[in-house]
Amino acid sequence: KQEVTQIPAALSVPEGENLVLNCSFTDSAIYNLQWFRQDPGKGLTSLLLIQSSQREQTSGRLNASLDKSSGRSTLYIAASQPGDSATYLCAVLKMNRDDKIIFGKGTRLHILP
Amino acid sequence: DAGITQSPRHKVTETGTPVTLRCHQTENHRYMYWYRQDPGHGLRLIHYSYGVKDTDKGEVSDGYSVSRSKTEDFLLTLESATSSQTSVYFCAISPKGNYGYTFGSGTRLTVV
Numbered sequence: 001k002q003e004v005t006q007i008p009a010a011l012s013v014p015e016g017e018n019l020v021l022n023c024s025f026t027d028s029a030i031y032n033l034q035w036f037r038q039d040p041g042k043g044l045t046s047l048l049l050i051q052s053s054q055r056e057q058t059s060g061r062l063n064a065s066l067d068k069s070s071g072r073s074t075l076y077i078a079a080s081q082p083g084d085s086a087t088y089l090c091a092v093l094k095m096n097r098d099d100k101i102i103f104g105k106g107t108r109l110h111i112l113p
Numbered sequence: 114d115a116g117i118t119q120s121p122r123h124k125v126t127e128t129g130t131p132v133t134l135r136c137h138q139t140e141n142h143r144y145m146y147w148y149r150q151d152p153g154h155g156l157r158l159i160h161y162s163y164g165v166k167d168t169d170k171g172e173v174s175d176g177y178s179v180s181r182s183k184t185e186d187f188l189l190t191l192e193s194a195t196s197s198q199t200s201v202y203f204c205a206i207s208p209k210g211n212y213g214y215t216f217g218s219g220t221r222l223t224v225v
Contacts, residue, residue: 031211032211032212032213034213034214036216042218042219043203043216043217043218043219044203044205044214044216045216046213046214046215046216049212049213091214093210093211093212093213094211095211096211099211100146100158100161100171101207101214103155103156105155106155
């Protein structure tokens with residue numbers, strides 16, 4: 001059974017720092033991996049989708065990498081800002097379309113002004 | 114969120130009453146999902162649909178039913194609301210089920 005783990009559960013860093021959020025998964029037979037952001041009281045916003053044939057995706061200050069063989073993904077946030085404060089979730093999808101997306105429990109990020 | 118809307122955004126209802134939540138999409142995606150999110154439990158799948166009139170149960174389906182008569186609409190019904198169903202409900206869509214998900218803004222339901 002696929003399990004997705006995100007460590008740490010919570011993280012506080014000063015504004016301006018570069019930071020890395022980690023995601024690990026137990027079954028490397030994934031099709032895609034998706035990173036989401038959730039602000040308090042809000043829905044999930046998709047940040048990046050990495051297909052299994054890719055090793056990384058970039059959007060602005062965000063860069064996500066994928067290493068299927070080691071069962072790991074990282075989300076790199078450059079030059080963090082207070083507006084980056086949110087919970088970040090990673091999720092994995094398998095090849096079979098009827099296999100549901102599996103979420104990690106998230107990392108709650110707080111950027112200190 | 115562009116392409117997916119949930120209604121209502123907030124609802125307070127009494128125990129024992131039926132409640133229907135609506136998810137509407139304009140993306141023509143085949144797959145639609147209903148989740149609930151509770152502190153300490155994360156996102157849990159209630160029901161999903163892989164086409165018009167094609168639905169299946171998720172991990173927490175008891176007390177819920179769904180219908181999908183059109184591609185764009187996926188309805189979630191709480192047959193007889195209980196306090197344990199107080200939660201935030203999210204709808205999600207995906208074009209292929211394994212490609213990527215887009216979530217709605219959620220419905221905050223309180224059962225009193």
